[in-house]
Every structure is written in structure tokens, then in C-alpha cells.
Amino acid sequence: MSEQEQYLAHTEHWVKQVIMKFNLCPFARREVERASIRYAVVEEHKPKAVLPALLAECALLDEQPAVETTLVILPRGFEGFYAYLDLVDLAEDMLLEQGYEGKYQLASFHPDYCFEGEPQDDAANYTNRSPYPTLHLIREASMEQVLADYPNPHTIPERNVEFARRKGSDFFVKLLASCTKS
Numbered sequence: 001m002s003e004q005e006q007y008l009a010h011t012e013h014w015v016k017q018v019i020m021k022f023n024l025c026p027f028a029r030r031e032v033e034r035a036s037i038r039y040a041v042v043e044e045h046k047p048k049a050v051l052p053a054l055l056a057e058c059a060l061l062d063e064q065p066a067v068e069t070t071l072v073i074l075p076r077g078f079e080g081f082y083a084y085l086d087l088v089d090l091a092e093d094m095l096l097e098q099g100y101e102g103k104y105q106l107a108s109f110h111p112d113y114c115f116e117g118e119p120q121d122d123a124a125n126y127t128n129r130s131p132y133p134t135l136h137l138i139r140e141a142s143m144e145q146v147l148a149d150y151p152n153p154h155t156i157p158e159r160n161v162e163f164a165r166r167k168g169s170d171f172f173v174k175l176l177a178s179c180t181k182s
Helices: 003-020 028-034 047-063 081-097 123-128 140-149 155-167 169-179
Strands: 037-041 069-073 104-109 134-139
Touching: 003 028, 003 037, 003 069, 003 169, 037 047, 047 069, 047 081, 047 134, 081 104, 081 134, 104 140, 123 155, 123 169, 134 140, 155 169
Parallel strands: 037 069
Antiparallel strands: 069 134, 104 134
16 A cells, blocks of 8 residues: 555544544534545645645535545645644635635644644544644535534534543544554
């Protein structure tokens, strides 16, 4: 298995064995079962090279409505969380500049994700921790539709934080490690 295939397999395993299994995103199961999630590895390690690749993924989503969402996996160059956050800011600016505001939104995942104002070792951070730095392109219209049909969607983050803290960091360290075993 090539490195790229490993990144794809590890991320897909994370989606199924963490996000879907523990219902961190109650909308993931449907897309996993429909095979409508695109996993794309971008080997570039500089923002100037990553942003056009992200824009190309927006164009792909424009052209292929059967693809519901894309996870852009960034295995190199964004291991540091703050450098990754700088990339997220640039990506959000680019989406706005390119006319994608209101069409796609960005969710972010990183192995060292840390919510602002929270300690690094808070288990709640694991709700956004992934095997590799990952940008998640989400169709806003689809998100609005599923949120309209979901009872009390504002409770999802609170429920996830409570679940993560109840399980504890050690649980999630082992769980994430299991996602990258080939």
C-alpha cells in the first residue's frame, strides 16, 4: 500500500470508527453508507500550493452533486497546530474571495486540535482530532437541510464534549492510534 493509500485508509477508518461509531457527527452515517464522501490527499506543504488544490475540490463538488462532502487530508507541512490554523484562515478567506461563501463551509480537524481557551490535554479536544491535518468541505445547503430535520442541533457540540470528557483522553489516544495501524 502506498503512503497516499495509507493516508486515505487511515482517514476513512477514523471517519467510520470514531466519527460515525460514536456519533460525533450524526450526519456521517448516511454519507458513509451512500459512499458519498470524497477523501483527497494533498501532498503539498505550503499554503500557496494547498489553496489551489482546495479550490479544485470545490470545483469538483460543483460538478459532481453525488459527492456530498470532501475531506482534504494534509499529511505534510501542517503538523504544527498554529501553522494549520493559519492555513484554515487563508482557506476561509479564499472561499469568500472565490464566491463560495454560503455554498461551502470549512470544518477543521488536526491531531493536536485544541479549542481556544481550553487546556491541550482536555479530552473535549478529541472531538476535532484526526489522524492527519484535514480540511472538511461541507455543502451548506445540505447542512441546512439536515439541521432543519434534526431535533436540537445546537446540542451536538455540547453532547460531544460531554462524551469526550466522560471517556477521557486515554480512550481517545488509543482510539486514534488504532486508526493508523495498517
